[in-house]
Amino acid sequence: RKEVEQDPGPFNVPEGATVAFNCTYSNSASQSFFWYRQDCRKEPKLLMSVYSSGNEDGRFTAQLNRASQYISLLIRDSKLSDSATYLCVVGVPQSSASKIIFGSGTRLSIRP
């Protein structure tokens, strides 16, 4: 089982739709959680951190469910510019450091 798993998609949705991604992680000791976005042939860019109480940034909402070991990302009122790959990232404590693990990403395509 992969340490961080995501549905690879692609998700193809019309502009204005709401879309949600889930990501599951295997290590219950994971402490930090992030969503990154990556455009084609570009570097990953931080979209948002994910906090225990859930957090929102404009049209984006992130949730953490520690009991079921998954995080989610909800995008409301999707725009053409939201088309990208969304990477789930989990930090796992290891001795004195943290190990950062990336999922393989979920591809999102927004159509006009």
Added chain:
Amino acid sequence: DTGVSQDPRHKITKRGQNVTFRCDPISEHNRLYWYRQTLGQGPEFLTYFQNEAQLEKSRLLSDRFSAERPKGSFSTLEIQRTEQGDSAMYLCASSPSGNQPQHFGDGTRLSIL
């Protein structure tokens, strides 16, 4: 621009040659990471540094790969005797500490002929 910078952006070389990439992290960041990414996959961890100390190396990092961060600032990643399978995007990232988000450079795209 005070973000993470990587050099070169692209490298094309023949199989068997040695290549070296450079990464300059955000200046106040102690952590520096190297990743490799191939098409359709997320970044795969290679190694990371806390200041000048290399704290972890992935099993992906064969003997042909070596990384240094001699003064705790910039880092280099060298691949010796390159193979076809080394073709990938090599990404560098930095962060203030282990639990804080990483900031990525533009990457170096390596193509082995």
